[in-house]
Amino acid sequence: MARNSRLTDLPMRGAKDKKISLADRWKSYIVHHRITLRSAFKKLLMEPVQTLLTVTVIAIALALPSAMFLMLKNVEQLGSGVEASAQLSVFIKKGATSQQIKQVQKQILDLPEVWSVDYISADQALQEFKALSGFGQALTYLDDNPLPAVFLVQPIRLGASGSNQVEQLVTTITSFSAVDEVLVDMLWVQRLSVMTDISQKLVLAMGVSLIIGVLLVIGNTIRLGIHSRKEEIVVVKLIGATDAYVRRPFLYSGFLLGLLGGFIASILLVGSLLWIGQSVSVLAALYQSKFDLTGLGFSGVLGLCALGSVIGLCGAWMAVMQHLRAIEPK
Amino acid sequence: MICFDNVSKRYSTGLEALKRISFELSVGEMAFLTGPSGAGKSTLLKLLMLMERPSSGALLINGKNLMRLPRSAIPNYRRQVGVVFQNHQLLSDRTVFENVALPLQISGYPPSETGRRVRAALDGVGLLDKESHYPLTLSGGQQQRVGIARAVVHKPKILLADEPTGNLDPVLSAEIMALFRRFQDVGVTVLIATHDLSLIHNLDHRIIHLADGMLISDGGSASGA
Incomplete structure (x- = not known):
């Protein structure tokens, strides 16, 4: 019954080299x-x-x-x-004096939201229309130039609330004297x-x-x-x-x-x-x-x-x- | 080394596989676990491999209670136990060398050391010349010996074997037993489950006899289980 107790105090072969260094573990991990x-x-x-x-x-x-x-x-x-180039067309009332027109131009330019303003006089507009529309001959029969003078207003590049600012700009400009109408086609952009x-x-x-x-x-x-x-x-x-x-x-x-x-x-x-x-x-x-x-x-x-x-x-x-x-x- | 203290295992099916088992195995001891099939031998080994957890009682290995071992500590525990499976469980798509090297690779041994250790283990079971063969090209006895080499290549403190001579002829079985004794000689605690009583009859070893989940006898082979 004394089964091999003589062997129990032999050195444990298993215990002696159990330790594996961290470097070795890492190497074997990578491998x-x-x-x-x-x-x-x-x-x-x-x-x-x-x-x-x-x-x-x-x-x-x-x-x-x-x-x-x-x-x-x-x-x-x-x-x-398109949004960035959303232009406002400001139509001037018929019969406005050149002084009034100049004043409107100054007022618009003074607005902080405005980047640039281009003026197209009624005569220029008519010339352009004649050249582009193909109705040149017909227009010569008119006594009177039916087209109004226009300011093309380019607003500064607007942020996320762009469409709101543009609407505000429209109301401001509409309130100026000698301004007939301001058109902006924002709806389709929205x-x-x-x-x-x-x-x-x-x-x-x-x-x-x-x-x-x-x-x-x-x-x-x-x-x-x-x-x-x-x-x-x-x-x-x-x-x-x-x-x-x-x-x-x-x-x-x-x-x-x-x-x-x-x-x-x-x-x-x-x-x-x-x-x-x-x-x-x-x-x-x-x-x-x-x-x-x-x-x-x-x-x-x-x-x-x-x-x-x-x-x-x-x-x-x-x-x-x-x-x-x-x-x-x- | 191994200490069962009133260990019971009841499966969720209601089967009570082990009933209040108590015994102790000291360091470097070799014992056989016998009993008819269904006696609870496999369950007992499964508890030691942590494939199953005891339902009650305490199972101490080296003074540590396996019941309290957290899930994350299971791999590390298993690396200290060598297991020889009944159907040897070799991976058929890998060579003998790769099969034996598996425990070393898992434990993180450097590749440089792996070759030396694998060859030492294969030499120990007399299969050094078969390292590049695939398991299925070997005989049953050779496959079992490869399984043993894999179980001991990382020098575990405990060696468990489940019917290691299951379907081998007596001569091969005796050879395998001699192998186990050599591991015991270097201080490994060995527990072998077997129903092959003729094999252990003339070996002077401790025999733990189970029947119906209970420990019937625990003693030398001379008493003849």
């Missing part, structure tokens, strides 16, 4: 990361069809809201350009801004739901991977692997899927923007505008790739944690 990344990449290449399908779904789901977002940004830019506001919210809602979709797609793909490595996970857990160790390969897979998805989404966007951009330039030229389509840009590409990888990481994380919780000791 494991490298190995895991490489094998995650290999696993993706080993199932090219599955990978391609997943990545394409992710790419489309990322490209769609991004494309709409870009479109909105361009429309907004167009709108802001409508445009409300419409972009609504579209922005729509794009946001669509973006969020598509991002959730990507999250689920990646989670599902990772879940398949977990399922095929179920035994391996149990074994490494029993040998003392931490949750982080078990998670690592799946996080890398999710990350790579998301990154590839983001990258392909960028390619899709850049390609279609180039394609559409040509037609837009032609259209802009027809409107005598130098409007250029705002593209994704380098930061946009980076942003899409980053967004894809983050979603990939999150999807993989959720899938692995769900599995790890399920195999927890009770």
Whole structure:
């Protein structure tokens, strides 16, 4: 019964070299990361069809809201350009003396919101009308110049409350003597801004739901991977692997899927923007505008790739944690 | 080293797998855990691997109560325990070397040291020439020995084995047993669950006999369980 008690005071071979230095741990940690990344990449290449399908779904789901977002940004830019050039046309009463006109000009120029004032006399207006309208001959039959003199007022670039300030400016100028009427076509600018506001919210809602979709797609793909490595996970857990160790390969897979998805989404966007951009330039030229389509840009590409990888990481994380919780000791 | 104090385990299904088990295993001791299937051998080992938690009683390892071990400390605890599984649980998509290296990799050993230790462990079980083979190309006995090499490569203080000779012939079984004794000789506490009574009959070792979740006898093999 004295079973081997003679051996109990032997030095513990196991205890002697248990210590692993921090530097060694770090080195082995880095090596494991490298190995895991490489094998995650290999696993993706080993199932090219599955990978391609997943990545394409992710790419489309990322490209769609991004494309709409870009479109909105361009429309907004167009709108802001118009808003900045919102000109007021100040019509002078018929029969106003040149003195009165000069006084009005001075009054308008003294307003702090006004950037510049151009004067078009009634004669100039008539000349211009003759030249541009094509009714030149008909106009010669008129005894009297029917057109009033006009001040074209350019307000300074206005901030967010621009339309309010413009309205105020209109009332101020209308109150001046010798001013007949002030015209400003702000309504469509306001409508445009409300419409972009609504579209922005729509794009946001669509973006969020598509991002959730990507999250689920990646989670599902990772879940398949977990399922095929179920035994391996149990074994490494029993040998003392931490949750982080078990998670690592799946996080890398999710990350790579998301990154590839983001990258392909960028390619899709850049390609279609180039394609559409040509037609837009032609259209802009027809409107005598130098409007250029705002593209994704380098930061946009980076942003899409980053967004894809983050979603990939999150999807993989959720899938692995769900599995790890399920195999927890009770 | 290992101390069971009135440990009971009741599964959520209502099955009472262990009933008030109490025994102690000192450092460097080797014992067999026997009993018919369903007696609670596997549950007892699962408690030691922290695959299950006891329902009541205290389970002390090296003076520390496993009941109080937080979830985050489980990996570190398991690294001090070597486990030989009945169906050896080798990863079939990795070579023998990679399988044996797994515990070292998990514990964070530097790669430079891994090779030396893995070869030492494989040499110990006589499979040094098989390091680049895949487990499925090996015989059952060889696979079991790879499993043992993996269980001891990180030099654990406790070695647990669940039916390590389960489906091996007597000669191979005796070989495996001799291996376990060598680990015991260097101070490892060894607990082996087996129903193969003929195997341990002529070995002079402590035998802990379980039946129906209860400890029936605890003593030398001569008494013949």
